[in-house]
Amino acid sequence: MIVYFDFLCPFAWRGLELMALIGERPRLVHYSLVQGNHAENPERRNPTWLLARQPLGEGSEFQQASLRAFMASHAARRQGEELAFAFALHLFRLRHVDGLKLDDPETAREAARRAGLDLERFELALQDETGLRQELATDLEEAAHLGVFGTPTFVLGSGDAAYFRFAHLPETRDDAERLWGTYVEVLSNPVRIETIKRPR
Amino acid sequence: MIVYFDFLCPFAWRGLELMALIGERPRLVHYSLVQGNHAENPERRNPTWLLARQPLGEGSEFQQASLRAFMASHAARRQGEELAFAFALHLFRLRHVDGLKLDDPETAREAARRAGLDLERFELALQDETGLRQELATDLEEAAHLGVFGTPTFVLGSGDAAYFRFAHLPETRDDAERLWGTYVEVLSNPVRIETIKRPR
Numbered sequence: 001m002i003v004y005f006d007f008l009c010p011f012a013w014r015g016l017e018l019m020a021l022i023g024e025r026p027r028l029v030h031y032s033l034v035q036g037n038h039a040e041n042p043e044r045r046n047p048t049w050l051l052a053r054q055p056l057g058e059g060s061e062f063q064q065a066s067l068r069a070f071m072a073s074h075a076a077r078r079q080g081e082e083l084a085f086a087f088a089l090h091l092f093r094l095r096h097v098d099g100l101k102l103d104d105p106e107t108a109r110e111a112a113r114r115a116g117l118d119l120e121r122f123e124l125a126l127q128d129e130t131g132l133r134q135e136l137a138t139d140l141e142e143a144a145h146l147g148v149f150g151t152p153t154f155v156l157g158s159g160d161a162a163y164f165r166f167a168h169l170p171e172t173r174d175d176a177e178r179l180w181g182t183y184v185e186v187l188s189n190p191v192r193i194e195t196i197k198r199p200r
Numbered sequence: 201m202i203v204y205f206d207f208l209c210p211f212a213w214r215g216l217e218l219m220a221l222i223g224e225r226p227r228l229v230h231y232s233l234v235q236g237n238h239a240e241n242p243e244r245r246n247p248t249w250l251l252a253r254q255p256l257g258e259g260s261e262f263q264q265a266s267l268r269a270f271m272a273s274h275a276a277r278r279q280g281e282e283l284a285f286a287f288a289l290h291l292f293r294l295r296h297v298d299g300l301k302l303d304d305p306e307t308a309r310e311a312a313r314r315a316g317l318d319l320e321r322f323e324l325a326l327q328d329e330t331g332l333r334q335e336l337a338t339d340l341e342e343a344a345h346l347g348v349f350g351t352p353t354f355v356l357g358s359g360d361a362a363y364f365r366f367a368h369l370p371e372t373r374d375d376a377e378r379l380w381g382t383y384v385e386v387l388s389n390p391v392r393i394e395t396i397k398r399p400r
Binding site: 089148150153165170183185187189192193197200 | 214223298346347348349350360361362363364365366367368369370375378379382383385386387389390391392394395396397398399400
């Protein structure tokens with residue numbers, strides 16, 4: 001299974017909490033809402049404005065926050081998928097529960113501590129800016145290729161994929177399994193359900 | 201239960217077939233895609249360009265087709281909800297299965313015949329253009345008030361509502377019940393699922 005996500009997005013935060021609750025460890029791939037919704041990218045599948053090429057410390061607060069968070073997430077990934085998942089979950093919580101700022105490098109350091117990363121290796125990896133940008137570019141290309149437009153987007157083993165947005169965290173593991181079962185059923189029904197969306 | 205629909209829309213056609221398969225008879229309310237997506241209506245909830253006020257025989261093919269179909273549907277509604285449902289289902293089939301044109305008055309007459317309407321009463325009702333336009337305006341106001349943006353949109357007894365788009369008809373009554381059960385479960389889950397949408 002794969003999940004496309006952006007640290008800016010509270011729905012993606014809930015999506016990762018759902019994975020934690022049901023014990024799933026999807027492959028993590030970044031998708032950038034700032035890049036996807038950028039005015040210079042009318043075709044989401046063929047972006048010309050690329051987040052991975054933007055300077056740190058420039059652009060909107062969202063742009064700076066997401067670029068810094070993605071690069072930290074790639075630095076964490078070098079310590080393996082399990083620790084990368086823990087890092088992403090803690091970085092999400094620091095942003096969406098504790099309200100810390102993603103454009104402050106200290107926020108990622110705190111997530112690394114909470115996730116149990118080797119902090120020295122993490123700091124060293126963060127210095128490889130060129131490598132991290134290349135890894136981010138690869139993630140964002142993969143997301144654009146699939147046509148991701150929002151986060152979280154989950155891809156099942158069957159290849160079925162959808163944006164999955166819910167407003168509250170499930171309270172128990174049973175609730176989480178029921179919720180995930182409903183999502184899987186929506187994507188598995190032979191009539192090919194394309195959209196269920198409440199009016200806002 | 202309520203369904204908001206537009207005869208132009210193949211997904212709304214499937215939605216009504218689903219209702220027929222599971223034996224539900226929702227209250228029928230028209231929503232106009234032409235009005236909802238009109239360039240002069242940036243705020244979908246407060247439209248200023250109103251389909252019910254447009255002349256017959258003017259505007260795009262879609263505009264003419266939908267206005268004529270909605271007025272015929274209101275004429276059929278004067279013979280009761282059950283016959284109105286049958287009329288809507290047959291008009292949908294004539295358009296989306298047989299490929300007939302909705303802007304041809306003969307198409308609605310054929311739907312009236314197949315639905316078993318009293319044809320004389322139907323023709324008489326069709327002549328009450330002012331009354332039919334008023335009834336259509338009331339439907340479209342109700343849809344705008346709810347914030348409907350696509351069809352079919354189903355509203356459950358709980359008040360939960362969503363646009364529900366699927367690509368193929370369920371083949372059996374069991375398949376139809378499974379599909380409807382999934383839709384109801386999505387809207388009933390306590391986490392408040394807001395959107396499930398495949399990338400396109």
